[in-house]
Amino acid sequence: MNTSAMAHTRRMRAGGEVGSLTQAAARAGLTARGVIYVLVGVLALRIAFGDGSRQADRSGALAEIAQEPFGAVLLWALGIGLVGMAVWRLSEAVFGAVGPDGRKVRKRLLALVRCVFYAFVAYSVLSFATGSGTGGSSSDEQSRDVTARALGVPAGQWIVGAVAVGIVVAGVWIGVRAVRRKYHKDLRLGEMSPGLRRLVDIAGVGGGAARGLVFAAAGAFALRAAVDYRPDRAKGLDDTLRSFAETPFGPWLLVLVAAGVVLFGLFSFALARWRRV
Numbered sequence: 001m002n003t004s005a006m007a008h009t010r011r012m013r014a015g016g017e018v019g020s021l022t023q024a025a026a027r028a029g030l031t032a033r034g035v036i037y038v039l040v041g042v043l044a045l046r047i048a049f050g051d052g053s054r055q056a057d058r059s060g061a062l063a064e065i066a067q068e069p070f071g072a073v074l075l076w077a078l079g080i081g082l083v084g085m086a087v088w089r090l091s092e093a094v095f096g097a098v099g100p101d102g103r104k105v106r107k108r109l110l111a112l113v114r115c116v117f118y119a120f121v122a123y124s125v126l127s128f129a130t131g132s133g134t135g136g137s138s139s140d141e142q143s144r145d146v147t148a149r150a151l152g153v154p155a156g157q158w159i160v161g162a163v164a165v166g167i168v169v170a171g172v173w174i175g176v177r178a179v180r181r182k183y184h185k186d187l188r189l190g191e192m193s194p195g196l197r198r199l200v201d202i203a204g205v206g207g208g209a210a211r212g213l214v215f216a217a218a219g220a221f222a223l224r225a226a227v228d229y230r231p232d233r234a235k236g237l238d239d240t241l242r243s244f245a246e247t248p249f250g251p252w253l254l255v256l257v258a259a260g261v262v263l264f265g266l267f268s269f270a271l272a273r274w275r276r277v
Contacts, residue, residue, distance in 0.1 A: 022091045026277040029085025029118065032078045034268030036061050037207075041262030044241045048254040056258075057139035057237035058121070062128045075129035082122035088277070089115035098276045099185065139236025147222065148231035157226050164222035171215030178208020188274045200274075203267035210260020214240055 039061035043054050054060040065074050092111035096103035150160045177183070183204050189197060218240045225233040235243065241261075245254040 022088055023277045025084035025091075026088035026275070027084075027272045028081040029083075029088055030268050030272035030275065032081030033085060034265040034272065035065075035078060037211075037265030037268060038262050039064055039265075040237065041258045041260075041265060044254060044258030044261060047242060048245060048251040048258055052242075055138045055140075055238045056241045058124070059128075059138050060238065062125060066128075072129060075125065079122055079126035079129055082118055082125055086115050086118040086122055089118060138238060140239045141236070143218075143222070143234045143236040143239075144231050147225050147234040151226070151229060151231055157229060160226035161223055164219045164226055167219030167222060168216050169219075171212045171217070171219055173212070174215055175209045175212025178205050178212060181205065183208070183271075186271075186275050188276060191274060200267070200270045203263045203270060206260050207262075207264025207267040210257050211264045213257060214261070217243065 036058060040056055040058070043056040043060050043064065046052075046054065047056055054064065062075065062078075065071050065078065068074060089111045092102070093108045093115055097107055097111060101107060147160060150156050150163075153159070181201060181204065187200070192200065214237070218235060218237070221233060221235040221240065221243075225231055241254060241257065244257050245251045247253050
């Protein structure tokens with residue numbers, strides 16, 4: 001075998017190893033995300049049925065895990081899984097994602113934004129696991145604090161308003177893509193039976209629609225905070241979910257949304273198993 005052939009073989013082997021590591025990171029990250037969404041949805045269901053003792057957000061989910069046997073081990077596993085999620089998104093930003101349009105600039109920038117987001121989430125979970133950080137701060141406190149600081153800078157109202165509109169648009173985009181089943185192109189559908197595919201569609205459509213609705217509602221509250229110059233009107237995940245129970249539909253709307261959040265967690269598990277990476 002000549003030198004060039006040997007070099008090509010080494011590059012192929014290295015590429016295969018990197019691909020395997022990226023797949024493992026993606027599947028660990030999607031599983032960790034699924035755990036958090038399932039727990040948040042369950043906590044929201046408890047709120048709907050009168051038990052509001054726990055925050056229905058990431059901090060509440062982490063506190064719930066910490067109370068379980070081997071809770072510290074589970075928290076570390078969750079944090080490491082989310083690090084894998086950030087690494088996967090970083091690889092998409094650097095090398096491109098799977099699919100014909102995976103190397104487009106828009107896709108890479110979106111992957112970079114997701115990488116930064118999941119890196120922050122992983123840091124907060126690992127901080128909570130060690131007890132050395134603010135990973136347990138509620139989403140409502142964080143939202144109000146960030147909004148207050150943003151409103152205090154020059155053109156703060158416009159900045160908060162623009163971000164809020166972006167969150168609303170993102171929520172609508174998430175929901176519409178879920179209802180249109182755009183996720184099909186990312187799944188290895190040929191490996192699923194017809195019955196399993198139907199179950200995945202129920203979780204994907206219902207979960208994605210609920211997630212999009214929550215995003216859009218949180219963005220609407222942030223927009224109201226910007227217009228009124230009232231940072232206390234911004235809401236995190238917990239307060240946003242609770243607000244659904246204050247509508248004319250009462251707690252039953254919260255039940256539906258919370259069930260959808262659980263479905264999105266289950267859909268994340270399906271992605272961990274069948275997503276193309």
